[in-house]
Amino acid sequence: MRWPEPPTDPSPSGRGVGVRVLRQILALTIAALSATATANPPPPPLRLAVAANFSAPAREIAAAFESQGGGKVEIVTGATGNLFVQIVEGAPFDVFLAADRRAPEALEARGLALAGTRFTYAVGRLVLWSKDPDWVDAHGEVLRTGTFHHLAIANPIFAPYGRAALQVLDSKGVRGKLEERIVRGESIAQAYEFVASGNAELGFVALSQVWHDGHFDPGSAWLVPEHLHEPIEQDAVGVGATKHPEAARAFLAFLQGEKAQAILAAHGYRAP
Amino acid sequence: MSTALVASLRLARAGFLLEAAFELESRGVTALVGPSGSGKTSLLRCLAGLERGAAGSIHVGGEPWLDSARGIFLAPHRRGAGLVFQDSRLFPHLDVRGNLEFARRRAPIPAPGANLEDVAGWLQVAHLLERRPGEISGGEARRVAIARALLASPSILLLDEPLSGLDEERKSEMLQVLASLAERLALPMVYVSHSASEVARIAARAIVLREGKVQAVGEIADLTSRLDLPWAREEGAAVALAGQVVDVDRSDGIARIRTPAGDLLVPAPDAVPGRAIRVVLSARDVSIALEAGNPSSILNRLAATVLSREDDERGRTMLQLASGQARILARITRRSADALGLVAGREVVAQVKSVALF
Amino acid sequence: MSALSPDHQAILLTLELAAVSTAIVLLLATPLAWWLAARHERQPTLASIVAAIVSLPLVLPPTVLGFYLLLLMGPSGAIGRLTTSMGLGTLAFTFEGLVIASVLATLPFVLAPLQAAFAGLGEGPLEAAATLRASPLDRFLRLVVPACTPAFIGAGVLAFAHVVGEFGIVLMIGGSIPGQTRVVSVALYDHVQGFEMSEAHALAATLLGFSAVALFFLYRLGMVMPYRAASRRP
16 A cells, blocks of 8 residues: 655645644754853852741842842752751752751851851741730730630740740740640741641741731731840851852842841841 | 241342242252252342342241341341351361351250261261361362351251262262261251252252242152153153162062052162162163063063153153152153154053162 | 650650550441442442542642641631530640541551451351351451451551651641650651750660561561461350
């Protein structure tokens, strides 16, 4: 049996035209790629290890950095402890934005930090918050008098917000009384989740979690005065093994600048 | 003999309808025969209570096991019908003794003189007690299953093709065991088989099933000699007769057996005078002569009348003959049947070459 | 309770949680597996739907499962509304809540081997037992359970091990309360997050050692049991 002759000139049939167009696109793409390949390769992105609770402001700051010509930035978020271990084991990060001071200090102590780059980039504020508008009063007296079942905090073993929360309870003299009702979230994010889902009537969360567009989310809140606890300082540091120390330092400098500070404030953090 | 079970059953399933009404007597074996798919196993399952869709009535010893009109359906574990399955179904996690114990522990009142060792002895499985079900042969498993069913003190014993899968020698053994059980126990036994000649050896009565309906019910002697029933068509077609030993000639060991078909002389030096005995007379062992004339080696010559005749496609003819008070069968070649002019009403001499005694 | 170190407390709590959850899940899974094995052929659609729903925890990441459980158990969730209406409060942050979550998570693991074992036994021996005057409960206890013992043991071991190793769900709904919900997996995590590496290693080693020994004995029991069956009560 003879196969039908392939069309030698373009016929109006849909199939034939489609294939021709695809082949043209393919040819053009290959040409374009080879053209760019011979030009200068773009610089690799700067990799940031960012504590999960700071991910939203970090993304905005990174975008601002990029639009100012600082180069592309890639963000990886996670628990500060996990990120720390990864960096120690050689993960290719350039900059580390932690949720506490301990992790960056530990990196410095081990000689794994970029010299002289550690600084406090943000200070968190603690808020006693409830989804229910009736629970929390403006002075936190509910801690003394309230009949709630569960009070959520971040785990004080490793989360600064959790440590601060305990300090507040101590200063109010109610730690012993409330000990049994405390539930610990593995992160400040989880503590927030406990409260937001209603499983804990109230809890100590970060201001950045319940402050949007200039006011508190629906519910009730007590912005804890800073003198009741140690400052919740979040440090940043350059990673010693970075392949791009100049870019790292540039980003860290940007982090201290006006634009970055404005973004911080809008998210409920304050400058140190 | 009293009636132990009265049943009128109806079971409908996809593409099959079983409708049967029958009675069982309190002793002896009732055979349930019919071709494959005629509903024999289903009937047994209905009796045991394993078919939830069964309708009608079953009364055992006056007690209702099933009475659809009154909404009564006794669960199988309340009936205690000893059903011996074709695939034995021994419990895999127990050894033989464990299987037997399982039944014995749940028997309502163990029959006197029927402990585990005794029953194991009757069924010849005493030497297997420590073995596991996976370590014994099919025939042995079958016997264990029967022993197990008996140890539960059932009110009826239902055997589903107990000889299937056994070779000739084992079949013979098994039939002997079952026959002695039937004699020993005051228990109605139902014996299912698709081989009609098998049951001629052991059953007193039979129910013939065909496509889910009862084709015939009656005494084994009657049914085996009918030309329209499965027996007559089999290679081993035979008539079962109830006989009694009259006497035994000590000098040559020939016993005189009195049967409804007439007296038969059979070599049986061990026969006990006065004893009831079953006589199975194979159609192939009966030849026909027109008159008792010349001396011949055949001892038994019975005066008989041809009742009916059926020719098959293989050149053979089956004759139904009336002899004495009973009927017997004879299978001869069609050529001979034609040559002798054998038609209904013809008087002949039936020459019985040999019989089997049980 | 305060005489025990927090880590010892966590170990005991974990064992308690695993034991209670395993017992409950076996009790729940047995009739369900029985039903599935029986209905599988006659009503395959219904059986498949039930099996699929029960097996959802297999395909969901534990943290997702825990997250949705957290929402469900809260005062506005279906479970939470039920428990508060019964005067029981909410289940998050309670040992009972962890038990329920563990049972849900291990149910599919236990269902599969049990269903297979029941189907493997088949109707045959059960019908035989019925004719031997064994009532349905009698048949189950004296026939099904002994004949399927290896499957029960296997399923139980699987469930126990799964609960001991459960982390994602407990993380989401536990609240890390010592003596109540701070199980070994969470305690380990806390040690690591707090850079307490030597404590983490010690705890992990204890857990590993215990589990290995327990598993060994359980499997050995499961292998030896069928051969001991001959001398057991029928």
